[in-house]
Structures are given as C-alpha cells and as structure tokens.
Amino acid sequence: MKIPRLSLPRLPLRFPNRPTSGVAARTASRFTGSSLSGLLIGIVIVLAGFVIGFLIAFPQSALLNRVEYEISRRSPVQIHIGEMSLAFPLGINARKVLVTPPVKELPPFKLASLTVKPFLSSLFGGNPGMNFEAEIPPGEIRGWARKNGQVDITAQEVPILLPQLGLTSLGFSAILQSGKVTGSMPPTGDEENLLDLQLDQAQLTGMESLGLPRPVLSLGKISLRAQGKGNTLKLETLQSEGGEVELSGDGHLQFAEPFSTSRLNLNLTLTPKEGFPRELGELLGLFVKPRPDGSFRMKLAGPLTRLSVH
Numbered sequence: 001m002k003i004p005r006l007s008l009p010r011l012p013l014r015f016p017n018r019p020t021s022g023v024a025a026r027t028a029s030r031f032t033g034s035s036l037s038g039l040l041i042g043i044v045i046v047l048a049g050f051v052i053g054f055l056i057a058f059p060q061s062a063l064l065n066r067v068e069y070e071i072s073r074r075s076p077v078q079i080h081i082g083e084m085s086l087a088f089p090l091g092i093n094a095r096k097v098l099v100t101p102p103v104k105e106l107p108p109f110k111l112a113s114l115t116v117k118p119f120l121s122s123l124f125g126g127n128p129g130m131n132f133e134a135e136i137p138p139g140e141i142r143g144w145a146r147k148n149g150q151v152d153i154t155a156q157e158v159p160i161l162l163p164q165l166g167l168t169s170l171g172f173s174a175i176l177q178s179g180k181v182t183g184s185m186p187p188t189g190d191e192e193n194l195l196d197l198q199l200d201q202a203q204l205t206g207m208e209s210l211g212l213p214r215p216v217l218s219l220g221k222i223s224l225r226a227q228g229k230g231n232t233l234k235l236e237t238l239q240s241e242g243g244e245v246e247l248s249g250d251g252h253l254q255f256a257e258p259f260s261t262s263r264l265n266l267n268l269t270l271t272p273k274e275g276f277p278r279e280l281g282e283l284l285g286l287f288v289k290p291r292p293d294g295s296f297r298m299k300l301a302g303p304l305t306r307l308s309v310h
Contacts (some may be wrong), residue, residue, distance in 0.1 A: 067092065081114075091117030097134075107163055112137055119144075139176065149186070155179040160199070169209035174202035174222070187231045187255050195226045195233060202240070212279050219243040231255040235266065244275040251300075260305050271295040 064084045082096025097111035112135040119129040129146035139157030158176040177200050183193030202219040220242030226233040231254060238249040251266035272281060272294055281290070287309050288298045299310040 067094075087115065087117060090120065091115065107161070109136070109161075111135060143181075145185075149184040149188075150191070151181060151183065151185050153179075153181040163205075169206050171205035172202070173205060174199040174219075186257065187228075187233070190229055192229055193227065193233060195224070197222075197224045199224070202243070207277075207280070210280070210283060212277050214277065217244055217277070217280070218275070219245065219247065222247070226253065228252070238266075238268075244273055244277075246271045246273055260303065262304050263302060264300060264304055264307060266300040267297070268300055269295055269297050 064081055067084070068079055068081055078100040080098040080100075081094045082098075084092055084094045087093050092115070094114040094116075095112065097114045098108055099111060100108045113133075114135075115133045117131050119131070127146050127148050129144055129150075131142075131144050133142040134140065136158050139155065139159065141153065141155045141158060143151060143153035145151045145153075155176055156178055158179070160172070160174045160176055162172040164171055177198045178196075179198070180194065180196045184191040187193045199222040200220075202222045204217040204219065205215060207217050208215045219240050222240045223237055224235075225237040226235045228234045233253045233255075235249065235251045235253065238247060240247040247268065247270060249266050249268040251264065254263045254265075256262045270284070284290075284296050284298075288296050290296055300307045301310065302308050
C-alpha cells in the first residue's frame with residue numbers, strides 16, 4: 001500500500017536588508033558593538049596572561065648571557081650585566097652594568113641601570129630600532145638607535161673621569177652638563193653627524209708629573225661643537241672660560257676603525273689667566289714661542305693615542 005505524498009504550499013520568504021524600525025536598528029548596533037568589544041577584551045586578557053606567564057617562566061640567566069653576547073658582537077664596546085629583568089610589555093631592565101670602551105686608554109665605567117625597549121612599530125620592518133635610558137649618578141643618558149646605525153643621544157649631568165690621556169700621565173675630569181650626539185655610528189657614508197657638548201668643572205689632573213707644584217689645572221667651562229658628513233667632523237666651536245687657562249681652537253676629527261687610530265688635526269690657543277702656574281708657562285715655551293699677549297698657539301695632530309705638538 002502506497003502512502004500518498006503530501007505537498008505543502010510554498011510560502012514566499014523575504015529577509016529585509018536592514019532593520020525595519022529605529023528600535024531594531026539600535027538593538028542590532030548595540031549587539032554588534034558589545035560583541036566586538038567583548039572579543040577584543042578577551043583577546044587582550046589572553047595575550048596579557050601569556051606575556052605574564054612568559055615573563056615569570058623565562059630563563060633570565062640565559063637571556064642575560066645572550067644580551068651580553070649580542071651587544072659585544074654588534075658594537076665596539078664590551079658589556080657585563082650584574083642583574084637583569086624583563087620589562088613589560090617588551091624590553092629589559094639591567095642593573096650594575098659595566099661598560100668597557102673600545103679604546104684601551106679609556107677606563108671602564110659603570111651604569112647604575114639600563115633600560116632598553118624596542119620600537120614596536122619597527123619590529124616587522126627592515127630597520128628595527130630601540131629606545132634606551134641609562135643612569136650614571138647623578139646624571140642620565142637617553143636616546144634611540146636603529147639597526148642601520150642611526151642614533152640620537154642626549155646626556156645630562158654625567159660625570160667624566162679619564163685617568164690617562166693617551167700616552168701621557170695627565171688625566172681629565174669634568175661634569176657633562178648637557179650633550180647631544182646625532183647621526184650614524186660609526187660615522188660613515190653621507191649621514192649628517194653632530195656632536196655638541198657643554199662641560200663644567202673641567203680640569204687636568206696629574207700635573208705634578210710635569211714638575212708642577214699643584215696636581216690640578218682648572219679649565220672651567222668648555223663648549224665643544226663639531227659637525228660634518230661621513231667619517232669627518234669639523235670642529236666649529238671649542239671655547240673655555242672661568243679656568244686658570246682659556247682654550248679656543250678649530251680643526252677636524254677623522255674617525256677610523258679601530259677608534260684609537262682616529263686622527264685629530266687641531267689648532268689650539270692657550271691664554272693664561274689668574275692662577276696659571278708660571279712653571280707651566282716656562283714648559284710650554286720650550287715647544288712654542290709665546291705670542292705678544294702671552295698666549296700660546298700650537299697644533300695638535302696625529303692619532304688620538306699619539307698626538308704630537310707643533
């Protein structure tokens with residue numbers, strides 16, 4: 001026996017392209033917005049949980065060794081980090097940092113802290129960069145650098161201590177009130193480079209090695225500004241005031257690798273002021289004849305570690 005097939009009438013189905021009323025439109029809009037907001041909040045919570053868990057479980061000793069290796073491999077300085085932690089969301093915080101310059105005549109110096117964070121917008125590009133801040137009590141250094149060598153660095157109230165200048169027994173100390181370095185490191189190509197330094201409490205030490213009765217010669221405040229392209233910087237300003245001798249000069253500095261082989265060509269004028277040691281004037285007179293006003297005009301030339309006086 002066959003069961004008869006029943007056929008139902010087809011009803012026309014129509015779906016509206018948009019809500020038929022203002023109330024329905026607002027309801028749909030709120031539903032869509034709240035769903036999207038909830039989705040975004042959920043994604044943020046998941047990512048935050050992942051990052052926090054990663055920071056807690058990450059083997060920081062391995063990261064410390066890797067950071068020291070990469071810095072030493074990619075830059076002319078050697079670095080040793082005493083303590084380090086990861087910074088949120090990305091970056092590192094280092095403490096008790098010892099930096100060894102590439103020039104053996106320059107002593108190692110300590111950073112109380114160093115914070116490095118990448119440019120998030122540049123992580124997926126061909127020229128990534130990073131921001132950094134370093135504390136050298138009582139001052140600080142901050143700036144940014146990119147993979148291609150571009151840098152922008154500023155410094156304030158940073159103490160400078162150079163126990164030995166070149167092959168001499170003289171030293172130098174000062175407070176870097178303000179400093180700015182822009183351009184490329186190392187200075188090469190057609191990049192415009194700038195060095196601008198303002199020093200205070202500058203002085204030469206170790207003067208007793210020259211037979212002087214006092215170990216220190218005050219230089220007062222020193223302004224230095226040099227600018228140029230490629231590996232050559234032209235000295236635009238060199239001026240000191242407020243010390244026992246005033247300095248002024250012009251010339252240029254040509255960078256080379258290693259840095260100790262860089263060459264300086266400097267025309268320098270020394271003008272004695274009150275307190276200038278008579279013995280030092282007599283010693284300078286053995287190399288250059290004093291001018292009618294009592295100043296000494298001389299030329300310093302050669303590699304930084306083997307400068308000669310003319």
